[in-house]
Amino acid sequence: xxxxxxxxxxxxxxxxxxxxxxxxxxxxxxxxxxxxxxxxxxxxxxxxxxxxxxxxxxxxxxxxxxxxxxxxxxxxxxxxxxxxxxxxxxxxxxxxxxxxxxxxxxxxxxxxxx
Numbered sequence: 001x002x003x004x005x006x007x008x009x010x011x012x013x014x015x016x017x018x019x020x021x022x023x024x025x026x027x028x029x030x031x032x033x034x035x036x037x038x039x040x041x042x043x044x045x046x047x048x049x050x051x052x053x054x055x056x057x058x059x060x061x062x063x064x065x066x067x068x069x070x071x072x073x074x075x076x077x078x079x080x081x082x083x084x085x086x087x088x089x090x091x092x093x094x095x096x097x098x099x100x101x102x103x104x105x106x107x108x109x110x111x112x113x114x
Contacts, residue, residue: 028058029058029059032051032054032055032058032059033055033066035051036048036051036052036055036070039051040070040073040074040077040104040108043077045074045077045078048070048073048074048077049074052067052070052071052074055067055070064098064099064100065096065099066099066100066101068092068096069092069096069099069101069102069104069105070101072085072088072089072092072105072109073101073104073105073108073109075088076089076105076108076109077108080113081113085109086109086110089105089109089110090110092105093105093106093109093110
């Protein structure tokens with residue numbers, strides 16, 4: 001972005017907005033979510049559980065119920081066909097309609113296995 005009239009270095013470009021600690025926290029959370037998704041896709045349950053523990057420790061607020069979704073998926077991968085886990089997955093799928101993990105709960109917990 002071109003410099004403004006009051007910028008201290010008029011001949012250089014400036015970043016349009018500063019990278020704040022909040023930005024860095026979001027970047028770190030996105031990187032952790034990427035790792036969680038990798039572990040889930042690879043069906044790496046121990047790694048998924050360890051990353052989930054890290055996620056719970058670093059982001060306890062969890063407003064989107066992501067931690068519950070990942071824990072449920074880990075349970076489904078570890079205990080396929082368990083009726084209690086399947087019921088929990090059905091409940092999550094029905095209630096968490098805005099969750100980005102909903103389709104993964106469907107895939108890993110509710111759809112028939114090949």
